[in-house]
Amino acid sequence: MTKNNDSKSVVRKVTKRQIKTPQSLIHIKHTISLFQYKLWILLLQEFKRQFDLNEPTDDRGFRYVSMSYIEQHIGYAPSRQDIIDDLRALRKEEICFNYFEKDGNKTQYFSGFISEMKVTRLTIGFKFPSVIDDVMLGLDDAKAIFQMLNWDVFNHFSGKYEAIIYKLCKDYLGVGRTPYMTVDEFREYMGIKPTEYAEFMKLNEWVIRKPTKSINTSDISDITVEPIYSRNGRKVIGLHFLVTPKHQTSFPFIESQTNPAFAHAKVTIALSDQETYLALFSSEQISLSIDRANQYCDELKKKEKTINYGAIYKTAITENWGQQIIEQRSIHTSEQLDVSNDTLKNLASQPQNTKKSDESDWSIIHQKFLMRFTALPEDEQHELIQGCIKAQKDVFKGVMRKNYEALDLKILEKPSFTTLLWPYLAELWQEPITKIL
DNA sequence: ATGTCTATCGGGTTCCGAAC
DNA sequence: GTTCGGAACCCGATAGACAT
Numbered sequence: 067m068t069k070n071n072d073s074k075s076v077v078r079k080v081t082k083r084q085i086k087t088p089q090s091l092i093h094i095k096h097t098i099s100l101f102q103y104k105l106w107i108l109l110l111q112e113f114k115r116q117f118d119l120n121e122p123t124d125d126r127g128f129r130y131v132s133m134s135y136i137e138q139h140i141g142y143a144p145s146r147q148d149i150i151d152d153l154r155a156l157r158k159e160e161i162c163f164n165y166f167e168k169d170g171n172k173t174q175y176f177s178g179f180i181s182e183m184k185v186t187r188l189t190i191g192f193k194f195p196s197v198i199d200d201v202m203l204g205l206d207d208a209k210a211i212f213q214m215l216n217w218d219v220f221n222h223f224s225g226k227y228e229a230i231i232y233k234l235c236k237d238y239l240g241v242g243r244t245p246y247m248t249v250d251e252f253r254e255y256m257g258i259k260p261t262e263y264a265e266f267m268k269l270n271e272w273v274i275r276k277p278t279k280s281i282n283t284s285d286i287s288d289i290t291v292e293p294i295y296s297r298n299g300r301k302v303i304g305l306h307f308l309v310t311p312k313h314q315t316s317f318p319f320i321e322s323q324t325n326p327a328f329a330h331a332k333v334t335i336a337l338s339d340q341e342t343y344l345a346l347f348s349s350e351q352i353s354l355s356i357d358r359a360n361q362y363c364d365e366l367k368k369k370e371k372t373i374n375y376g377a378i379y380k381t382a383i384t385e386n387w388g389q390q391i392i393e394q395r396s397i398h399t400s401e402q403l404d405v406s407n408d409t410l411k412n413l414a415s416q417p418q419n420t421k422k423s424d425e426s427d428w429s430i431i432h433q434k435f436l437m438r439f440t441a442l443p444e445d446e447q448h449e450l451i452q453g454c455i456k457a458q459k460d461v462f463k464g465v466m467r468k469n470y471e472a473l474d475l476k477i478l479e480k481p482s483f484t485t486l487l488w489p490y491l492a493e494l495w496q497e498p499i500t501k502i503l
Numbered sequence: 504a505t506g507t508c509t510a511t512c513g514g515g516t517t518c519c520g521a522a523c
Numbered sequence: 524g525t526t527c528g529g530a531a532c533c534c535g536a537t538a539g540a541c542a543t
Contacts, residue, residue, distance in 0.1 A: 226531095262532095263532095263533095265508090265509090266508085266509080267508075267509055267510070267511095267531095268533085268534095270509080270510085271510080271511085272531080272532070272533095275510095276531095300510090301507085301508065302508090302509085504543105505529105505543085506542090506543085507539105507540100507541085507542080507543100508537100508539105508540085508541085508542100509539085509540080510534105510537100510538085510539085510540100510542090511537085511538085511539105512535105512536085512537085512538105513534105513535095513536090514529100514533105514534085514536105515532100515533080515534080515535105516531100516532080516533075516534100517530100517531085517532080517533100518529105518530090518531085518537100519529090519530090519531105520526105520527105520528095520529095521526100521527085521528090521529105521539105522526085522527080522528100523524105523525085523526080523527095
């Protein structure tokens with residue numbers, strides 16, 4: 067193994083840059099050095115940025131990146147000769163594309179991480195091989211395919227294997243584990259030649275345990291990884307990594323909640339998850355869902371139950387609890403119009419208080435209905451739940467309906483359901499929601 | 504009991520940047 | 524230019540677990 071040539075990176079620049087790379091390009095087996103790998107990812111990012119801004123190439127098809135941009139992200143000023151040597155290595159090295167074949171396409175091998183390059187004192191000119199062009203430009207849904215890689219975390223790693231494992235695991239954070247690889251496949255992916263770390267013991271010591279320990283103990287890392295070995299007797303025949311997000315109490319480099327939709331969340335929601343949610347729901351819907359989840363968490367808090375904010379937010383957003391709140395508020399508002407209650411009228415005429423009063427009102431309604439409902443015999447409770455689900459046929463369709471039916475009494479723990487059940491009962495019991503207050 | 508495999512540790516080499 | 528120290532890597536020794 068050639069020596070990593072980036073141990074000169076001592077100064078860490080503080081930036082807020084997020085690097086996006088498409089998943090299929092992440093699965094590349096590596097025989098390049100860490101510095102070359104980082105350089106290549108910076109070029110990929112610059113390529114995508116220019117393409118998104120409709121910046122054309124020059125008449126010979128080159129795109130350019132400034133030397134100062136490279137210096138800023140790498141953290142020091144590499145010599146021009148070093149950069150030329152590394153770009154040459156990138157041009158020569160074989161690249162394995164789509165290594166895990168996760169989209170059903172076959173693995174392909176190409177010559178060259180870049181196809182052409184030219185370096186001046188101030189800029190690097192580069193062209194990518196056509197396959198990379200195609201992948202980078204042919205994305206129909208960039209939001210769904212692109213993963214976020216925090217450059218500060220990535221550049222923080224000084225070991226080649228740390229960086230590769232980090233990037234592999236970061237890509238699979240959403241799934242919680244990486245694909246299974248045999249030991250030979252893992253060696254190939256990591257760019258280990260058969261003569262290097264011939265014994266698994268040594269491979270494990272230097273390429274698996276040491277880098278994972280480094281990732282897990284790093285203050286700056288936003289994930290923890292755990293290698294899981296598959297054994298035949300004692301012999302390790304394959305492995306995968308478990309990936310879990312690491313909650314950071316303070317992390318100055320990135321904005322922990324970049325979109326205002328997540329402003330009310332009490333824990334950090336991973337940027338990749340934010341992207342996914344934003345692709346499915348509007349900011350307003352997400353914001354409302356988080357508000358509703360917070361209400362639900364407050365109720366749990368009162369009952370002194372342990373609260374897993376991350377899991378509750380995930381459920382709230384994917385089940386769109388916010389929509390339930392909107393529906394509930396419209397019911398609530400129309401009921402209010404029929405009631406000659408001065409207090410309620412006053413509340414309605416004070417928009418600055420509306421949200422707060424809605425929340426506290428709803429909490430009281432919730433408790434009152436819950437008390438009356440749970441006082442009923444259990445079979446009556448079952449019947450009412452089934453009746454509500456049947457009445458809400460627009461909301462509960464197909465699989466979703468079956469899931470809710472299967473939950474039955476446990477369904478009362480779901481705010482998304484009780485926001486429907488209480489109005490249903492109010493109508494059934496001739497007990498307008500506002501009168502029960 | 505024996506052989507195989509893994510985990511762990513210490514010592515050594517090489518490379519490179521920083522300090523002088 | 525020389526020295527020093529850190530990181531990455533290599534090698535061997537030892538102990539323990541497990542299969543046969």
